[in-house]
């Protein structure tokens with residue numbers, strides 16, 4: 001506890017635990033001590049709580065949840081202590097007040113926030129619920145619908161919205177601390193009863209039961225097996241049904257249930273994994289850091305779907321863009337699409353189009369003049385996946401661009417070294433694999449080639465950061481990390497159809513597991529023709545396939561021609577209105593099981609002598625997921641990625657893997673590596689012609705070593721890429 005000024009009647013309690021003033025056991029102890037001291041000091045007439053360094057608090061120290069001494073200090077009783085103080089307590093909210101931080105503020109009698117502050121109860125995002133009485137105080141303050149929305153989604157809200165909701169009493173544009181002191185002085189002596197949220201009733205709704213029924217249905221639909229949102233709902237519901245103290249007891253009960261859940265462990269693992277992975281390599285970036293990025297000019301070529309998203313993403317990050325196309329027709333088409341995307345993005349932002357300023361040619365210009373590239377610092381090429389075309393472009397870029405320019409290629413599978421070989425500066429060539437839609441998806445896979453320099457890698461990571469994306473550095477191999485792990489997963493999905501399953505059964509199993517979208521719905525969305533083109537390029541199908549090749553074998557391994565057969569019939573997915581499903585029209589979005597496909601599958605099985613069998617959900621999950629995980633172990637062993645966390649961050653942010661399961665490698669660690677190995681062995685014996693089901697040597701090694709924890713896996717490998 002300190003005084004704002006000598007002889008001031010306002011005691012100041014400052015939460016201090018850089019970088020985000022997380023509430024560790026030590027901080028909580030100090031907060032409790034400070035409150036008791038201020039309470040006992042007769043010269044103190046009011047108390048102000050604020051955070052050090054312009055941040056109120058990011059809430060409970062998440063690392064504390066997995067340490068053994070976690071039960072020594074509890075936050076709820078401290079929040080009650082604040083509220084029961086006989087002296088007015090004012091929260092001065094700057095920067096962030098999240099989770100337990102906001103719960104501390106809710107215990108205060110007054111809340112004053114800086115206009116740029118953000119508030120929220122994001123516990124749900126780490127598999128928990130607000131466990132310091134927040135689920136009981138917030139509905140009393142802002143009403144059940146708004147509280148439920150904040151608590152079940154975990155969203156952060158800006159101070160301006162908090163003011164409208166009544167979450168804060170006042171917002172200020174100038175010095176928050178001084179304004180809070182003024183407020184504290186002003187309210188000295190005023191009755192505190194009406195300011196104590198625990199004493200307030202929960203505002204009544206016209207039909208609480210109906211509202212809660214609907215809200216629960218919505219929460220369940222969005223949660224897809226994720227427990228925390230539903231328990232958040234239960235805690236808020238308790239506030240509508242029980243007196244405060246009983247509601248708090250219910251909140252504690254639910255909190256404890258979540259705290260000990262595998263899902264909370266998975267989400268907290270994902271939280272730290274994402275941050276650790278994003279920090280990699282940054283220290284090698286050329287200085288000065290981020291600010292410069294924003295003043296540099298970036299250019300990218302190709303204004304197809306990916307290019308449009310990339311350009312939008314750059315403009316959103318306020319990075320000047322010059323967009324290049326091969327001719328005016330494509331340029332105009334691309335320009336229209338990018339402008340449309342930016343209009344929509346601007347509408348979602350405070351300040352709208354003015355904030356993005358994308359009509360300003362200094363921010364975004366369109367051209368067909370390749371020579372404009374001579375002065376740019378970074379190029380992102382985003383033409384379609386054609387090696388010859390990419391090489392031609394990189395040859396040209398190498399001649400035109402200034403010596404230091406970084407040359408990025410947006411590719412999902414092509415060989416970076418081969419592309420770099422077309423230039424005289426392979427050290428500056430790097431892969432940047434954006435995910436569609438590029439202005440929405442958070443993942444950026446960054447692929448270094450044999451000659452890519454550490455500075456180039458660091459600069460690409462810096463770009464990811466500026467774009468607010470999660471950059472993950474990986475090595476160069478076909479499909480890199482994400483798609484390479486996806487191939488066996490999709491392959492198994494198609495084999496399951498051959499053996500007797502249906503697209504809707506496979507999708508359902510994986511969507512019930514928590515994937516946003518199953519493999520067949522995903523394939524229809526992305527377009528079956530994309531894979532078809534790639535398989536033709538690899539000689540797996542199409543005119544270059546040698547006559548007499550067995551229909552279901554390639555290079556001695558099992559192959560399914562099913563996707564090719566669909567493409568040959570013009571079934572490319574949503575775009576043609578038919579694929580693995582049927583749609584209401586070409587471009588339609590609602591997938592409906594297709595009787596034509598079912599009978600096509602039956603005929604296919606008959607013609608190849610395959611006996612249709614019933615395949616249960618367990619087999620669908622095990623074959624799809626364990627083959628993907630098996631590939632992950634191979635990737636780690638080859639040094640294509642530096643740790644299992646990298647694979648998990650890629651899958652959560654780029655492939656719709658359910659975050660509450662922590663990513664594929666974390667999931668493998670939770671089900672146990674011996675279990676994964678045993679299942680792979682079983683399926684591999686049943687399908688000896690499928691190499692991707694053969695357990696990887698690294699997985700076997702880890703099992704033989706006694707199934708060590710994920711953090712230790714990499715220590716069982718001797719070889720690591722020097723660039724990772």
Ligand SMILES: CCCCCCCCCCCCC[C@H](O)CC(=O)SCCNC(=O)CCNC(=O)[C@H](O)C(C)(C)COP(=O)(O)OP(=O)(O)OC[C@H]1O[C@@H](n2cnc3c(N)ncnc32)[C@H](O)[C@@H]1OP(=O)(O)O
Nearest residue numbers: 022058059060061062064070075099100122130131132275
């Ligand atoms: C109370 C002590 C523990 C004892 C347990 C006893 C159990 C019983 C008590 C129950 C009480 C429940 C109280 C409450 O309801 C529960 C909570 O409050 S849970 C926490 C809720 N808060 C959050 O989820 C916020 C998480 N953080 C963020 O969203 C972001 O970090 C940010 C705050 C918006 C900042 O974002 P950025 O500016 O982008 O920066 P970074 O994300 O890179 O973060 C910087 C740095 O800080 C670390 N960090 C951030 N938040 C926390 C945190 N809450 N605890 C610990 N560490 C945190 C982050 O990891 C970064 O560090 P790095 O990983 O890079 O080393």
